[in-house]
Every structure is written in structure tokens, then in C-alpha cells.
Amino acid sequence: MEKQLNKLLADFVVEYHKLQHFHWYVKGSDFFTVHAKLEEYYDEINEAIDEVAEIMLMNKMKPASTMKEFLKLSSIAEPKGAFTSSATVFKAVLADYKHLLDEVKAVKAAADKANNYLVSAKMDDYIGMFSKAIWMLGQTA
Ligand SMILES: [Fe+2]
Secondary structure, eight states: OHHHHHHHHHHHHHHHHHHHHHHHHBOSTTHHHHHHHHHHHHHHHHHHHHHHHHHHHHTTOOOOOSHHHHHHHOOOOOOOSSOBOHHHHHHHHHHHHHHHHHHHHHHHHHHHHTTOHHHHHHHHHHHHHHHHHHHHHHTTO
């Protein structure tokens, strides 16, 4: 479970920076709305980062805490560093969020097996969060 939670933590950290990148680098006539929406998304993920690390500490696990570790553990692809349209941004975030939803579901399954109610219940929050975002991002295409 520790390994799985550290992978999730690392994916959240890289996704946080990716969302902030898109917040800065999205370009087009819909800039104002997309720029604001992306800030909501990274604020949400930022809260989740702290929650995962603290839930690990409550369970006597050691959360990864350096950029070096996060980049090594994460499987989220980093963005290219160029100005992008909202359509491309939404597509990229949708793909990442689908991946993250699968990942939190897998963590929940492992937590249930280990009778870890704390981790299991927290994953429910993220399942709700990603499911809602996936539905909304799907509406933009
Ligand atoms: Fe900003």
C-alpha cells in the first residue's frame, strides 16, 4: 500500500504542475474561463496532495517529498511547454483524469483488502472528484 500511495502522491504532484502549466499556457478567445477553471482543478489536486501525504503519515508510512522522487515515481507525462488551445488542454486533462480515476479505484481496492478504512474512505472522495471532472471535460468535446 505504501508503494501504491507514493505513486499516487507523485502522480498528483506532477498533475498539479501540469495543470498550472496549462493555466499559464492556454491561449484563445476562451482564455478567461479556461484559465480560471484550470486554477480550480490545481487547487483541488493541491489539497489532495497534502491529504495523501498526511494519511500516509497517520498510517506510519513515509510519503515521498522531493521533486526527484516524484518525477521518478510518476507516470504522468509532463507537458511540452508551448501555448495550447483549450481543446488540446481538455483532451490532455481528460486522459490524465481517467488514468487517475483508475489509480484511486485500485488504491481503494487494496485498502479494502487491508481493512484500511481511512484510506478507502479518502479514495471515495477522489473517485467522486475525478468522476465529476471527467463528465464535465467530456462535455467540452
Ligand atoms: Fe494564476
